[in-house]
Amino acid sequence: MNIAFLGLGAIGRPMAARIAAAGLPLAVWNRTAERAAELARASGARHAKTPADAARDADVVITCLPVSPDVLALVEGPDGLLGGMKRGATLVDCTSGDPATSRKIAERLATVGVDFLDAPVSGGVSGAEKGALTIMVGGDATVLDRVRPVLETFGQKIVHCGDVGAGDTVKAVNQAFLAVHLLAAAEGLATLVKEGVDPTKALEVINASSGRSNSSMNLIPERVLTRAFPRTFRLALLEKDIRIAAEMARGHRVPSPVIQLTADVFTMARGELGEVADHVEIVRLVEQWAGVEIA
Ligand code: NDP
DSSP states (O other): OOEEEEOOSTTHHHHHHHHHHTTOOEEEEOSSHHHHHHHHHHHOOEEOSSHHHHHTTOSEEEEOOSSHHHHHHHHHSTTOHHHHSOTTOEEEEOSOOOHHHHHHHHHHHHTTTOEEEEOOEESHHHHHHHTOEEEEEESOHHHHHHHHHHHTTTEEEEEEEESTTHHHHHHHHHHHHHHHHHHHHHHHHHHHHHTTOOHHHHHHHHTTSTTOOHIIIIIIIIIITTOOOOOSSBHHHHHHHHHHHHHHHHHTTOOOHHHHHHHHHHHHHHHHHOSSOBGGGHHHHHHHHHTOOOO
C-alpha cells in the first residue's frame, strides 16, 4: 500500500515517522515545506510539493491538521485532494475534527469514488512516538478493516465508533473531560497549597483515591510540579475541542453547565496565553489568579 501523510505538526510528524519506520512507501506534504523536507531526509519518504502530488499514487491519504475546515480546504483547494486522489483510495483524517464538516468532506470525496474515515487520535506526542495511540474511527467498518494495518503502525487501540463523524464526537467529549479534569485539579491543588498541604503529598493520596484523573496522575506531576511545562499540545487546540463538545451538547439540548463554563474558561485562557501556549499552561493562569504556585 502506498501512503501519503499531510500535516507534519506536533503529533503528525511522529505518526508519519512511524509509517516510514514500518517500511511502508510514504509521501509527505506540509504547508511549511521545510518540515516535510526534514522528515523526508530523516526517513526516506518522498517529499511532495502539493497535496495532489502527495496523493498521486496513494491508496491511503492521512491528514492531521488543526481543524476540519483546514482539511476541507485541502480537499477542495488548488492542487487539492479531490483532483489528486485515485478512485478506490481512502482519506483517513486524524484531525480532532467536527462531525458536520467531516460528513461534508465524506460527501465531496464520494463523488470521485474516494472513501473517508474520521480517525482522531489520543495519547499525545509520546504516544505517537511509541506507536501507542488510541484511534477512534467513524465511517464504514469494511473501509477501516482495509486501512487497519496502516493505522496499527502508530495506534494500539483502534475502535470503530459508528458512521462518519462518530470518531470526532467521541474525541470532542474525551477532550471535554480532559479540560474539566485539568481545570478542576488546578483549582483544587491551588486551594490545598493555600491550606499548607504539600501538593506532592496531596497527589499521592488523590492518585490512590477516587478523584484521580490523567491530569492528577500524569500531567500535573510531570509538567507542573517540575515546572517543566513542555509544549506538546496547544491550548488553542483543546479550546477548539471542548468548544465542539459544548456546541454538540447545546445542539442536543443536554443541560451541560460544566462543559459550557469550562469551554468559556478555555476561551478566556486562549485569549490570555495566545496560540502557542501548551494546554497545561492553564494551570499557570489558575496559579496567577490564586496568587500561589503548585510546587
Ligand atoms: P500543530 O499546530 O502542531 O500542527 C498543525 C499542522 O497543521 C502543521 O503541520 C501545520 O503546518 C498544519 N496546518 C495548519 N493550518 C493549516 C492549513 N490551513 N492548511 C494546511 N496545513 C495547515 O498541531 P498538532 O499536530 O498538535 O495537532 C494536529 C491535530 O491533532 C489537531 O486537530 C489536534 O487537536 C490533534 N491532536 C493533537 C495532539 C497533540 O498532542 N499535539 C494529541 C491528539 C490530537 P505548518 O507546519 O505550515 O504550520
